[in-house]
Amino acid sequence: MTYDSDILIVGGGLNGPALALALADGGFTVTVIDAQPKQNRATAGFDGRGYALALASQRLLSAISVWGHVAQKSQPILEIKITDGRAGEAPSPWMLHFDHAEIEEGPMGYMLEDRYLYTAFLEAMTEHPRITHLDNEKVIAQDVSASGTTVTLASGTQKRGRLLVGSDGRRSSTAERAGIGRRGWDYGQTALVCAIKHEKAHHGIAHQFFMPPGPLAILPLPDNRVSIVWSEETKTAEKIQAMTDDAYMDVLRPRFGDFLGDISLAGERFTYPLNLTIAKSFTANRLALIGDAAHGVHPIAGQGLNLGLRDVGALAEVLIEARRRGEDIGAEGVLTRYEQWRRWDVETLVAATDTFNKLFSNDNGLLRAVRDIGLGVVNALPGARRSFIREAAGLTGDLPKLLQGRQI
Amino acid sequence: MPSADARAENTIDPAEVAKFEAMAAEWWDTNGKFKPLHLMNPCRLDYITRQIAAEFDRDLDDAAPFAGLRVLDIGCGGGLLSEPMARLGADVVGADAAPANIPVARLHAEQSGLTIDYRNCAAESLIDDGEQFDVILNMEVIEHVADPQAFLNACNQLLKSGGLMLCSTINRNPKSFMMAIVGAEYVMRWLPKGTHEWHKFITPDELFNLIKTASLTPVDRKGFVFNPISWAWSISDRDLSVNYVTASTKP
Numbered sequence: 001m002t003y004d005s006d007i008l009i010v011g012g013g014l015n016g017p018a019l020a021l022a023l024a025d026g027g028f029t030v031t032v033i034d035a036q037p038k039q040n041r042a043t044a045g046f047d048g049r050g051y052a053l054a055l056a057s058q059r060l061l062s063a064i065s066v067w068g069h070v071a072q073k074s075q076p077i078l079e080i081k082i083t084d085g086r087a088g089e090a091p092s093p094w095m096l097h098f099d100h101a102e103i104e105e106g107p108m109g110y111m112l113e114d115r116y117l118y119t120a121f122l123e124a125m126t127e128h129p130r131i132t133h134l135d136n137e138k139v140i141a142q143d144v145s146a147s148g149t150t151v152t153l154a155s156g157t158q159k160r161g162r163l164l165v166g167s168d169g170r171r172s173s174t175a176e177r178a179g180i181g182r183r184g185w186d187y188g189q190t191a192l193v194c195a196i197k198h199e200k201a202h203h204g205i206a207h208q209f210f211m212p213p214g215p216l217a218i219l220p221l222p223d224n225r226v227s228i229v230w231s232e233e234t235k236t237a238e239k240i241q242a243m244t245d246d247a248y249m250d251v252l253r254p255r256f257g258d259f260l261g262d263i264s265l266a267g268e269r270f271t272y273p274l275n276l277t278i279a280k281s282f283t284a285n286r287l288a289l290i291g292d293a294a295h296g297v298h299p300i301a302g303q304g305l306n307l308g309l310r311d312v313g314a315l316a317e318v319l320i321e322a323r324r325r326g327e328d329i330g331a332e333g334v335l336t337r338y339e340q341w342r343r344w345d346v347e348t349l350v351a352a353t354d355t356f357n358k359l360f361s362n363d364n365g366l367l368r369a370v371r372d373i374g375l376g377v378v379n380a381l382p383g384a385r386r387s388f389i390r391e392a393a394g395l396t397g398d399l400p401k402l403l404q405g406r407q408i
Numbered sequence: 409m410p411s412a413d414a415r416a417e418n419t420i421d422p423a424e425v426a427k428f429e430a431m432a433a434e435w436w437d438t439n440g441k442f443k444p445l446h447l448m449n450p451c452r453l454d455y456i457t458r459q460i461a462a463e464f465d466r467d468l469d470d471a472a473p474f475a476g477l478r479v480l481d482i483g484c485g486g487g488l489l490s491e492p493m494a495r496l497g498a499d500v501v502g503a504d505a506a507p508a509n510i511p512v513a514r515l516h517a518e519q520s521g522l523t524i525d526y527r528n529c530a531a532e533s534l535i536d537d538g539e540q541f542d543v544i545l546n547m548e549v550i551e552h553v554a555d556p557q558a559f560l561n562a563c564n565q566l567l568k569s570g571g572l573m574l575c576s577t578i579n580r581n582p583k584s585f586m587m588a589i590v591g592a593e594y595v596m597r598w599l600p601k602g603t604h605e606w607h608k609f610i611t612p613d614e615l616f617n618l619i620k621t622a623s624l625t626p627v628d629r630k631g632f633v634f635n636p637i638s639w640a641w642s643i644s645d646r647d648l649s650v651n652y653v654t655a656s657t658k659p
Binding site: 147332 | 438446449450453454457468470471491492493494495496519520521
């Protein structure tokens with residue numbers, strides 16, 4: 001029996017390549033199949049999308065030798081300030097203030113723009129002898145047998161592996177073809193996202209303002225720029241998004257305030273509806289789902305990426321350990337370990353998000369800050385300052401080795 | 409006690425063989441009767457693979473770390489250990505006294521794309537065939553054989569000089585009676601009633617003596633401990649009170 005690669009990963013975004021690198025380091029041969037041409041992803045100019053990488057995510061990127069290529073382009077998040085603000089008024093005195101000096105691990109996280117991260121992944125994959133990267137190739141069918149899994153590409157080619165990984169987003173065709181159902185709901189809110197240039201230094205501080213029309217998260221980027229995440233009711237958000245750039249900025253300015261001096265738009269504007277979609281199972285016969293294919297939380301500010309990299313760390317650890325034991329990496333018993341490891345984390349996040357959204361109509365300050373600033377996974381409403389900071393840094397829970405910065 | 413004639417022929421107890429034949433088809437069902445073995449398998453494999461890698465200076469991250477090693481899996485059952493050894497590159501012979509296990513194991517290996525030499529025979533007949541091995545896996549078998557000493561003597565004869573034997577079994581004390589028989593067979597219903605007979609259990613010191621008498625050198629012993637909170641098995645340096653494993657070499 002022959003295999004093109006041990007593992008076939010469908011999806012070439014960020015989680016797919018991260019998993020490919022982790023698995024290839026562990027000795028597996030991996031094929032990454034991306035429906036998009038890589039030039040599209042790599043040559044995209046600055047588009048306003050940034051990721052707030054939790055410290056744990058940054059450690060994983062270090063462990064798979066990607067962080068070194070992007071470290072210079074990142075902005076450390078040194079403080080988080082949560083303020084009860086009101087549109088048209090200056091922000092009120094600090095409501096809550098978290099400083100990275102209170103934990104010994106360093107910054108709470110790093111802001112990094114999408115364009116740099118993807119390019120670094122692409123280069124690392126190209127250099128890795130055990131990774132085959134097929135871009136601009138759509139999977140149209142998949143078939144499982146007792147010893148392997150075969151995918152058929154639109155070009156007619158077939159690829160065979162021991163295990164298939166679906167990393168193809170919240171509408172994962174890989175999950176759908178395997179008959180895995182989803183549940184989810186919409187929060188009736190939409191996030192407006194863009195990058196802003198400003199006059200004064202931001203000092204690495206992330207802000208969360210609470211205002212009656214909706215909260216605003218301001219996340220520091222290098223070179224006197226910030227990425228904003230601005231939540232509104234969906235109808236209002238649509239109206240604002242339809243405005244001209246000047247009118248958009250006129251609505252934003254009173255919300256933003258003048259603490260960073262003059263502000264102007266620095267790139268395209270995006271909207272992301274706040275909704276949630278969870279796969280009923282993260283595994284099937286010779287199949288595992290990671291990232292949004294397993295659990296699509298709102299895609300703003302890298303929350304989804306932080307959660308996805310936890311999947312990457314857990315699945316890589318389960319599979320590399322199974323390989324060393326000589327186990328069949330596609331066996332139910334092996335995949336169950338991954339499902340059990342990740343299910344609790346994800347269900348807790350879903351339950352917390354849902355409970356707070358329904359009971360408190362999304363007004364819980366801490367939860368919102370974690371969500372909008374996007375630094376970590378909410379396991380519960382943290383009781384203490386230090387635990388909040390650790391939560392935001394993604395340092396809580398049963399962490400996979402790669403997220404501790406250790407090799408598997 | 410088996411008759412002298414039967415012992416001269418082989419060390420298999422016919423009543424034990426019949427018991428396992430009834431279970432054979434269910435070997436590979438992870439939620440079936442052999443669920444406890446599937447649950448324990450990662451922990452057993454951790455011990456086995458690390459011991460072999462250390463003894464023969466192999467790197468488990470290599471593509472086929474056990475290439476060139478000839479491994480005998482005695483009491484191979486459905487192939488729960490034979491298949492991982494073959495996947496790691498070893499040349500594997502799986503031997504089982506229960507005839508029904510062999511087709512089950514063969515079928516599964518074929519489905520998995522693995523080449524394994526499964527034989528319905530006892531250790532003694534392998535000696536007659538002049539077989540020699542680098543590694544003998546003797547896992548959860550010795551508590552089922554009629555004459556443990558004769559069985560280990562046979563293992564010695566099958567091992568090449570410098571070879572490694574891994575032997576696991578169940579300790580004999582009140583705790584192991586509670587855990588392995590009352591717990592596993594009656595309370596949890598993990599194993600069919602009558603799978604184990606407590607008087608056949610062997611203490612680690614007794615096993616070391618049997619191994620030494622068989623002219624092998626015991627080099628290591630560890631416990632396999634079940635944690636009911638994490639619902640998983642782990643290797644323990646100190647707790648050999650119920651399940652335990654030993655490593656010994658042939659000088």
